[in-house]
Amino acid sequence: MDGFGKLTIEVGNGYIDDAYTMSHQDVDPGQYVVLAVSDTGSGISADLIEKVFEPFFSTKPEGKGTGLGLSMVYGFVKQTGGHVKIYSEVGHGTTIKMYLPRSTSQEDLEVVTLDGPVEGGPETILVAEDAEGVRAAVVEMLQELGYRVLKAPDASAALTILESGMPIDMLFTDVVMPGLLKSAELARKAKDRLPHIAVLFTSGYTENSIVHGGKLDPGVQLLSKPYTREALARKIRYVLNNEKQVTLSVSERDESDQESGASAAPADATGLRVLLVEDNALIRISDADMVSDLGYDVCEAGSAEEALPLLEKGEIDILITDLGLPGMSGENFRSKCDAVGRRLESFFRPG
Ligand SMILES: Nc1ncnc2c1ncn2[C@@H]1O[C@H](COP(=O)(O)OP(=O)(O)OP(=O)(O)O)[C@@H](O)[C@H]1O
Numbered sequence: 384m385d386g387f388g389k390l391t392i393e394v395g396n397g398y399i400d401d402a403y404t405m406s407h408q409d410v411d412p413g414q415y416v417v418l419a420v421s422d423t424g425s426g427i428s429a430d431l432i433e434k435v436f437e438p439f440f441s442t443k444p445e446g447k448g449t450g451l452g453l454s455m456v457y458g459f460v461k462q463t464g465g466h467v468k469i470y471s472e473v474g475h476g477t478t479i480k481m482y483l484p485r486s487t488s489q490e491d492l493e494v495v496t497l498d499g500p501v502e503g504g505p506e507t508i509l510v511a512e513d514a515e516g517v518r519a520a521v522v523e524m525l526q527e528l529g530y531r532v533l534k535a536p537d538a539s540a541a542l543t544i545l546e547s548g549m550p551i552d553m554l555f556t557d558v559v560m561p562g563l564l565k566s567a568e569l570a571r572k573a574k575d576r577l578p579h580i581a582v583l584f585t586s587g588y589t590e591n592s593i594v595h596g597g598k599l600d601p602g603v604q605l606l607s608k609p610y611t612r613e614a615l616a617r618k619i620r621y622v623l624n625n626e627k628q629v630t631l632s633v634s635e636r637d638e639s640d641q642e643s644g645a646s647a648a649p650a651d652a653t654g655l656r657v658l659l660v661e662d663n664a665l666i667r668i669s670d671a672d673m674v675s676d677l678g679y680d681v682c683e684a685g686s687a688e689e690a691l692p693l694l695e696k697g698e699i700d701i702l703i704t705d706l707g708l709p710g711m712s713g714e715n716f717r718s719k720c721d722a723v724g725r726r727l728e729s730f731f732r733p734g
């Protein structure tokens with residue numbers, strides 16, 4: 384365009400039908416995503432359109448163009464099973480449309496990054512990690528944060544420590560370690576012996592590959608290697624606090640059940656809809672049971688982002704939300720709710 388004009392970039396869905404494939408043998412009919420780039424430049428004459436995808440073909444002056452731009456586009460599009468088409472009018476401009484096959488598989492889940500404070504605590508953490516250097520570094524970081532730290536080079540050594548009767552608040556274990564006892568099994572045995580123990584896995588593999596590869600159950604807590612000291616501190620604190628919430632929630636529930644005998648449903652509960660926002664699945668299930676026992680209709684969400692569309696539908700009377708949500712915080716979420724324009728009775732649960 385010689386430095387002047389307008390460049391337009393568009394994306395959208397596109398369909399290639401049988402009629403089009405009759406005249407373009409190199410493409411299959413079906414659903415595509417289309418990326419189109421249009422300019423108001425010189426345009427390309429019909430006799431040149433045939434040649435522009437050829438490697439090293441260029442009409443630019445010596446030393447200005449490589450002639451590889453469009454041939455790379457062509458190569459990339461073909462490798463992904465797509466199609467590329469040029470529409471051009473000399474003197475007006477050019478549109479180049481790239482058709483890429485549309486994928487219907489589930490998108491990879493975004494890993495939620497925590498932004499809580501970097502703080503330690505007085506708890507006891509058992510670190511199971513086979514790589515000596517990594518183990519030493521983690522132990523040092525955790526001690527600096529104020530934790531009491533126990534360590535084991537494999538799962539069976541960790542189990543021996545767990546069985547010793549020492550009070551332990553968290554098991555922080557590598558997913559893949561040598562030895563017959565697998566880390567997932569170690570975590571299960573730890574929970575059998577110490578029901579309130581928090582468990583955090585760590586691995587060099589990504590969360591998606593580990594969970595979908597069947598190594599760990601969905602919903603477990605995982606810290607991906609390599610991690611910074613801050614990421615470690617935040618994740619440890621988050622998992623410890625979450626575990627305390629579960630324990631508290633279950634014990635509060637037992638107590639209130641004992642105090643009140645059977646749950647007393649207020650007469651006007653029927654027809655009222657409660658939206659329960661809680662990222663910890665265990666707490667959410669327990670709270671949802673409790674609330675629906677009281678006679679309310681409950682809908683559940685695991686995050687503020689998931690809850691907002693439900694609120695916007697406008698069928699919610701009462702909101703119960705966790706304050707420590709992984710994405711948008713409970714408080715920010717509350718102000719969004721106000722923005723939705725409905726006055727809701729809200730209860731916050733700290734933690
Ligand atoms: N948008 C366009 N408008 C007009 N002509 C174009 C356009 N895109 C490519 N061409 C023509 O096709 C030729 C080859 O394009 P290609 O992108 O492969 O190489 P190049 O642009 O010459 O070099 P480089 O990409 O390295 O700058 C260009 O030299 C030009 O003649």
Ligand SMILES: [Mg+2]
Nearest residue numbers: 448451452453
């Ligand atoms: Mg180019």
